[in-house]
Amino acid sequence: xxxxxxxxxxxxxxxxxxxxxxxxxxxxxxxxxxxxxxxxxxxxxxxxxxxxxxxxxxxxxxxxxxxxxxxxxxxxxxxxxxxxxxxxxxxxxxxxxxxxxxxxxxxxxxxxxxxxxxxxxxxxxxxxxxxxxxxxxxxxxxxxxxxxxxxxxxxxxxxxxxxxxxxxxxxxxxxxxxxxxxxxxxxxxxxxxxxxxxxx
Amino acid sequence: xxxxxxxxxxxxxxxxxxxxxxxxxxxxxxxxxxxxxxxxxxxxxxxxxxxxxxxxxxxxxxxxxxxxxxxxxxxxxxxxxxxxxxxxxxxxxxxxxxxxxxxxxxxxxxxxxxxxxxxxxxxxxxxxxxxxxxxxxxxxxxxxxxxxxxxxxxxxxxxxxxxxxxxxxxxxxxxxxxxxxxxxxxxxx
Numbered sequence: 001x002x003x004x005x006x007x008x009x010x011x012x013x014x015x016x017x018x019x020x021x022x023x024x025x026x027x028x029x030x031x032x033x034x035x036x037x038x039x040x041x042x043x044x045x046x047x048x049x050x051x052x053x054x055x056x057x058x059x060x061x062x063x064x065x066x067x068x069x070x071x072x073x074x075x076x077x078x079x080x081x082x083x084x085x086x087x088x089x090x091x092x093x094x095x096x097x098x099x100x101x102x103x104x105x106x107x108x109x110x111x112x113x114x115x116x117x118x119x120x121x122x123x124x125x126x127x128x129x130x131x132x133x134x135x136x137x138x139x140x141x142x143x144x145x146x147x148x149x150x151x152x153x154x155x156x157x158x159x160x161x162x163x164x165x166x167x168x169x170x171x172x173x174x175x176x177x178x179x180x181x182x183x184x185x186x187x188x189x190x191x192x193x194x195x196x197x198x199x200x
Numbered sequence: 201x202x203x204x205x206x207x208x209x210x211x212x213x214x215x216x217x218x219x220x221x222x223x224x225x226x227x228x229x230x231x232x233x234x235x236x237x238x239x240x241x242x243x244x245x246x247x248x249x250x251x252x253x254x255x256x257x258x259x260x261x262x263x264x265x266x267x268x269x270x271x272x273x274x275x276x277x278x279x280x281x282x283x284x285x286x287x288x289x290x291x292x293x294x295x296x297x298x299x300x301x302x303x304x305x306x307x308x309x310x311x312x313x314x315x316x317x318x319x320x321x322x323x324x325x326x327x328x329x330x331x332x333x334x335x336x337x338x339x340x341x342x343x344x345x346x347x348x349x350x351x352x353x354x355x356x357x358x359x360x361x362x363x364x365x366x367x368x369x370x371x372x373x374x375x376x377x378x379x380x381x382x383x384x385x386x387x388x389x
Contacts, residue, residue: 016282017282017283018282019281019282019283020281024278024280024282025278025281028274028277028278028280029278032269032273032274033269036266036268037266040267041263049266050269050270050273053269053273053277054273054277054280057277057280061280061281061282062282064282065282065283120259121262121263124259124262125263128263142221142227143222143260148229148230149229150229160229163220164216164221167219167220168216168219168220171219171222171253171256172219174256174260178256
């Protein structure tokens with residue numbers, strides 16, 4: 001089933017590469033939202049996410065005419081390109097904005113959010129930003145995008161074991177960052193308890 | 201028997217899964233999900249592990265959903281039909297060209313061009329030591345020693361530095377060259 005779908009998609013890429021507008025637009029409609037979502041989770045900024053999404057499709061545009069699947073699904077290839085573009089952009093951002101220690105900055109932001117109980121989203125963003133970019137990518141692909149371990153490992157071009165290691169280290173770091181704030185972020189925790197009870 | 205074997209999972213194995221994937225079994229690898237759910241259903245210890253992870257999952261879910269792509273982005277990406285004459289949207293053409301260059305693995309070339317441009321600018325711009333002393337310096341020194349003129353103080357200062365003004369300027373450029381090699385100053389595009 002999936003193989004047939006993949007075959008169709010590869011054919012669609014080749015048709016798009018040959019200049020067929022309808023095929024290209026079908027690819028865009030199928031993948032743009034996921035690419036944009038990935039970039040947004042990685043970068044936390046709408047404008048930058050849009051830039052990255054566009055760059056990812058420019059890459060696809062230049063590659064489509066000589067597309068070789070090489071075993072990778074188009075979605076996986078796009079995720080990989082998007083994550084790498086985001087990591088490049090974060091490196092540039094660090095270089096050009098003179099942010100010497102992003103972790104320190106994120107910790108500071110996070111501490112501020114804690115002290116003043118400002119904004120849960122901001123605190124989570126700061127904790128995510130403090131992660132190593134590949135750890136962050138692993139979390140966003142599995143936790144936020146709902147990818148399977150196989151899909152996420154392929155997107156990051158790592159083994160399943162390596163993916164699980166990235167995930168475990170990321171979650172450990174996130175727990176460490178967020179644990180002091182859990183009572184504040186969860187209130188007295190009834191939402192968490194009911195969620196857990198509902199699951200078990 | 202096979203079914204029982206498939207369901208067997210130790211708390212340690214479950215802890216490893218939860219460490220990586222969190223508390224929600226729907227995120228577990230498909231081939232071990234049933235065994236993990238079985239253990240969660242029958243072991244209070246396992247549920248304890250999951251409860252702790254569920255708190256972090258719940259907090260992470262508070263990040264919220266990303267906004268959908270704007271209509272402008274969708275329209276511009278849909279226009280990027282391979283081979284068409286109007287591929288690059290005007291607003292982001294510069295960035296897209298950079299992306300295209302990067303896709304051709306021309307990054308080292310771009311870095312070399314940027315470095316050469318930086319060196320060229322460094323050679324073309326006049327050295328601050330080659331220009332006359334500033335008025336502010338003249339005023340300060342004149343006040344310190346009313347008997348000397350601003351120009352003579354400036355010349356004496358250059359003598360103390362042990363070189364001709366142009367030589368100092370070249371030395372300054374030399375320093376910037378080594379700086380370029382260590383950390384290339386790329387132009388903001």
